[in-house]
Amino acid sequence: QVQLVQSGAEVKKPGSSVRVSCTASGGTFHSYAISWVRQAPGQGLEWMGGIIPTRHTTDVAERFRGRVTITADESTSTAFMSLSSLRYEDTAVYFCARHGDYPTYHSAMDVWGQGTAVTVS
């Protein structure tokens, strides 16, 4: 059964960048779409973008375009999300999640990473 393990908490200065990793273990990686979702303190869930490694395609929500870069290393079954020009309001917990069933986003996110807390201070 696949698990997604994320990198540890980060504290960053405004204007800097952060990179969060998400490694799949116990299952295949490249056959699924991987999304990144965040939750700021006291706020709801927000989809940021995703990648389908086997198709080498990414999709980023419009409000994050230009600041978010999503990549994947199939050799290590790891996806990465980089967020640049950090602002105080980017303080949040960032999750990666797998869309089950084939390399498409048209499937529910059934497996989630444990979350990575990013603090901009």
Added chain:
Amino acid sequence: EIVLAQSPGTLSLSPGESATLSCRASQTLTKNYLAWFQLRPGQAPRLLIYDASSRATGVPDRFSGSGSGTDFTLTISRLQPEDFAMYYCQQYHTSPWTFGQGTKVEIK
């Protein structure tokens, strides 16, 4: 983008009671591409329902989803102490894959 409106914002109920949560989409979701998630503090979201009415693996049968088109419902029967949490609907019909603003189910 597709906007999902959840109601009510908060439900105050007692253990053993039933909860009915609503999610309304601003556009028709063909193929009922809608999921429900439970979110507890400090934990990752947990998939409960996918494709509007299919229960995810390991989810108790007291959780059920229904609806089609633009109106969807999550019903939790016989609330257990661990069910008091936040619940979010999410559509995977059209990018960006948006979430509702959430419904809090709290202990009365």
